[in-house]
Every structure is written in C-alpha cells, then in structure tokens.
Amino acid sequence: MTHHSGEDRQVQANSFASVLNAWTPQNQNTPIAAIRDQSAGYVTNVDTHWLEDGSFIRGKNLLLGYTFDKTLVEKLRLNRLRVYASVQNFFLATRYTGNDPEVTTYGNAFAQGQTFFDYPKPTTFMVGLNIGL
Structure with a gap:
C-alpha cells in the first residue's frame, strides 16, 4: 500500500522515483500508470506488481x-x-x-x-x- 500510494498520487504529494518510469506513448511497457491531473478522477487499484x-x-x-x-x-x-x-x-x-x-x-x-x-x-x-x- 505504501508503494501504491507513492506511485498513484503523483500530483498530491511527493512520489517515489519509480514514477519516472510511468506510462507514456513512448514508454508503454511499464506497470506504472500514466501521470495525470488529479481532477481527471484517475484512481488505480492495488495489483500484483507491488507484491x-x-x-x-x-x-x-x-x-x-x-x-x-x-x-x-x-x-x-x-x-x-x-x-x-x-x-x-x-x-x-x-x-x-x-x-x-x-x-x-x-x-x-x-x-x-x-x-x-x-x-x-x-x-x-x-x-x-x-x-x-
């Protein structure tokens, strides 16, 4: 849950350095979701890449x-x-x-x-x- 929060809330607080590997059109082979504005209503669920x-x-x-x-x-x-x-x-x-x-x-x-x-x-x-x- 710590990693999930550190990668999911990029615009609310400091994030882990792993968000530098977030999804982009040029970087599609990554488990880190794209960085989006909080107002987009973007929410992720816990998944196995944090195990x-x-x-x-x-x-x-x-x-x-x-x-x-x-x-x-x-x-x-x-x-x-x-x-x-x-x-x-x-x-x-x-x-x-x-x-x-x-x-x-x-x-x-x-x-x-x-x-x-x-x-x-x-x-x-x-x-x-x-x-x-």
Whole structure:
C-alpha cells in the first residue's frame, strides 16, 4: 500500500522515483500508470506488481550476562553479583524494500503483510546489575 500510494498520487504529494518510469506513448511497457491531473478522477487499484517477497531473518533478542565468582562476591560481602546486557531487534536481513516485513498496518485478517507507511520495530537496549545482599 505504501508503494501504491507513492506511485498513484503523483500530483498530491511527493512520489517515489519509480514514477519516472510511468506510462507514456513512448514508454508503454511499464506497470506504472500514466501521470495525470488529479481532477481527471484517475484512481488505480492495488495489483500484483507491488507484491514483494517478505522473507527475512531477524535478530530478535540477545542477552549476555556474567555472574561473578563466589570468592569475589564474598569479599564484597554480597551473596551474588551479576551484570547483564540485552538488545532486542538488533538486526534484520531481508530484500523487502519496506520498513519491516513482519509489521502490518491493518488488523484485518485478509490484509496480513500489507503496510501503509508503517514504522519498523524499535531496537531496544537494556543493561542491568543483579546484586544479592
């Protein structure tokens, strides 16, 4: 839906560079519709040339921690000492040209995978210290 909007509404807002390949009498072998004035009542429907492979590999959650040796912990008069760091959504490998192939903008069951100027999942970092007294 993002690509559809970016190619269909050329006179209302900024468009994708793909509209430079729009239909003209000299360029008829293209899936991009001709650029027309909005007052012409021109509307396009979603079609398959906007479909993409949404395959991806994501680094979803990584947690690294270190528990200190008991002898050091006892010298500090503690029962336990642990430090840790985690990161969520730390990489995404895909050929999908949208923000995130796992995100959908619509809640409709028939609209799975459809995006409309969606936001990607945020990368979240966390660090912590676990101390037992």
